[in-house]
Amino acid sequence: xxxxxxDLVQRFPVRADRSRxxxxxxxLDRLSFTTGEIGALVLVGPSGGGxxxxxxxxxxxxxxxxxxxxxxxxxxxxDEEALRRYRRTVGTVFQAYNLFPHLTAMDNLLLPLxxxxxxxxxxxxxxxxxxxxxxxxxxxxxxxxxxxxGGQKQRIAILRALVVRPRRLFFDEPTxxxxxxxxxxxxxxIGEVRAEGAQFVLVTHEMAFAxxxxxxxxxxxxxxxxxxxxxxxFFEQPTEPRVRSFLQLTMAT
Amino acid sequence: xxxxxxxGWPDAPRGTLSAMSRWLAHLIVATLFAGGIALAFSRVxxxxxxxxxxxxxxxxxxxxxxxxxxxxxxxxTSTLVGSLxxxxxxxxxxxxxxxxxxxxxxxxxxxxxxxxxxxxxxVATAVGLGNRYVAGVLLLSLFSGAYMAEIFRGGLDAIxxxxxxxxxxxxxxxxxxLRLVVLPxxxxxxxPAVAGQLVSLVKDSSLLSVIAISEFTxxxxxxxxxxxxxxxxxxxxxxxxxxxxxxxxALARWLEHHFRYETA
Numbered sequence: 001x002x003x004x005x006x007d008l009v010q011r012f013p014v015r016a017d018r019s020r021x022x023x024x025x026x027x028l029d030r031l032s033f034t035t036g037e038i039g040a041l042v043l044v045g046p047s048g049g050g051x052x053x054x055x056x057x058x059x060x061x062x063x064x065x066x067x068x069x070x071x072x073x074x075x076x077x078x079d080e081e082a083l084r085r086y087r088r089t090v091g092t093v094f095q096a097y098n099l100f101p102h103l104t105a106m107d108n109l110l111l112p113l114x115x116x117x118x119x120x121x122x123x124x125x126x127x128x129x130x131x132x133x134x135x136x137x138x139x140x141x142x143x144x145x146x147x148x149x150g151g152q153k154q155r156i157a158i159l160r161a162l163v164v165r166p167r168r169l170f171f172d173e174p175t176x177x178x179x180x181x182x183x184x185x186x187x188x189x190i191g192e193v194r195a196e197g198a199q200f201v202l203v204t205h206e207m208a209f210a211x212x213x214x215x216x217x218x219x220x221x222x223x224x225x226x227x228x229x230x231x232x233x234f235f236e237q238p239t240e241p242r243v244r245s246f247l248q249l250t251m252a253t
Numbered sequence: 254x255x256x257x258x259x260x261g262w263p264d265a266p267r268g269t270l271s272a273m274s275r276w277l278a279h280l281i282v283a284t285l286f287a288g289g290i291a292l293a294f295s296r297v298x299x300x301x302x303x304x305x306x307x308x309x310x311x312x313x314x315x316x317x318x319x320x321x322x323x324x325x326x327x328x329x330t331s332t333l334v335g336s337l338x339x340x341x342x343x344x345x346x347x348x349x350x351x352x353x354x355x356x357x358x359x360x361x362x363x364x365x366x367x368x369x370x371x372x373x374x375x376v377a378t379a380v381g382l383g384n385r386y387v388a389g390v391l392l393l394s395l396f397s398g399a400y401m402a403e404i405f406r407g408g409l410d411a412i413x414x415x416x417x418x419x420x421x422x423x424x425x426x427x428x429x430x431l432r433l434v435v436l437p438x439x440x441x442x443x444x445p446a447v448a449g450q451l452v453s454l455v456k457d458s459s460l461l462s463v464i465a466i467s468e469f470t471x472x473x474x475x476x477x478x479x480x481x482x483x484x485x486x487x488x489x490x491x492x493x494x495x496x497x498x499x500x501x502x503a504l505a506r507w508l509e510h511h512f513r514y515e516t517a
């Protein structure tokens with residue numbers, strides 16, 4: 001994929017509270033960057049810097065206040081119905097609460113296939129059978145989300161995004177709500193998905209994983225891109241001082 | 254030390270009562286209660302005359318059937334009214350929201366007795382609705398629907414935003430999200446409260462006697478005026494309502510237990 005982000009601005013109305021009057025918060029401030037033809041883009045940076053806000057715009061979930069996003073030469077539309085059609089062609093996995101708690105894991109997988117992509121129930125079951133086996137989730141297919149571990153839930157959520165055969169995936173801190181050992185199983189699955197050729201944009205704080213999986217990295221802080229480029233250069237020769245200190249802190253372990 | 258069961262609190266009372274001890278406890282309390290009532294009755298100098306009331310058993314039974322029928326009809330219509338009002342409360346249209354809010358607050362803030370009298374003798378008469386049974390069911394449904402509306406609205410509000418994000422992310426339309434994601438979860442959340450509201454509905458139908466609907470309570474009132482046997486007329490009334498409300502209460506508790514799952 002090739003991504004061109006131009007002058008992206010995202011402002012949210014802020015309610016008045018004891019510490020400040022009502023107004024607007026600028027979360028993305030004329031953010032621009034361009035990638036080459038890549039498979040995996042990883043967004044890193046401090047919390048509250050705008051990574052997730054950017055990802056939600058890229059995934060077609062939020063409209064930016066201003067600016068454009070262009071994937072492979074196609075500019076993201078600005079009306080909700082066209083954006084919904086766009087969302088059908090991509091997959092998104094959030095930090096938590098992806099699955100619908102009233103449905104079993106299997107029904108969570110079938111729902112988009114049947115109701116969004118028009119597959120028959122039989123075809124949909126056939127479509128998910130092999131991936132469930134491959135990712136060792138078949139034995140959990142009949143369970144409700146409440147009966148699954150956090151790692152299993154995230155893996156089912158990734159599978160749900162995957163089985164619709166999306167053009168690309170978006171991961172919004174998919175391991176941040178998990179225990180360390182569950183992080184490993186989810187990251188491993190994302191690694192496998194990458195190895196199979198899936199393209200994605202990933203927001204994460206797992207710097208070692210970012211280094212392993214990313215083709216390009218964008219470091220986002222204060223609503224702008226402080227550094228962007230090939231992962232190798234980003235990690236080995238960081239020039240931007242804030243990136244250097246961030247890497248020192250997060251890679252120290 | 255907390256004096257109620259708090260899960261995981263070490264020195265709180267434990268909730269490990271066996272089925273046997275529960276039954277026994279219910280039996281003991283029910284016996285004590287019945288004994289107390291019996292004692293109270295024995296203290297008042299009252300001449301029982303069950304024979305006179307027994308002659309009117311047919312009338313009681315017919316009244317009871319009318320109460321069952323009215324409750325069932327009002328159950329359905331009040332659910333419809335409540336759903337409509339709940340949708341209006343969250344419609345985003347200022348006029349609709351104001352209308353629904355005023356409806357809910359006026360109904361919940363005034364006695365059903367007043368609503369029935371004005372609703373039947375003024376409004377129903379003005380619009381030419383002469384059938385007191387139809388009017389009665391409608392008025393009762395409007396009353397119960399206001400409570401249902403707040404229950405349903407609460408159910409809608411309880412669905413986390415993350416669920417809607419997920420629904421949008423997989424490409425569902427707004428209507429699909431409502432039908433496939435929001436409603437199935439909201440219905441499970443509100444079922445116990447709705448069952449509880451139905452118990453109230455059954456009892457509230459007793460007030461329909463004021464607009465001369467021949468339901469269970471009016472039957473008892475009439476038998477009382479024929480026989481001058483007040484207690485013999487009203488005791489069967491209590492039993493007749495319990496026959497309807499106890500199973501509903503049991504259903505409410507079963508639903509609460511059965512449909513509870515963690516929203517994880």
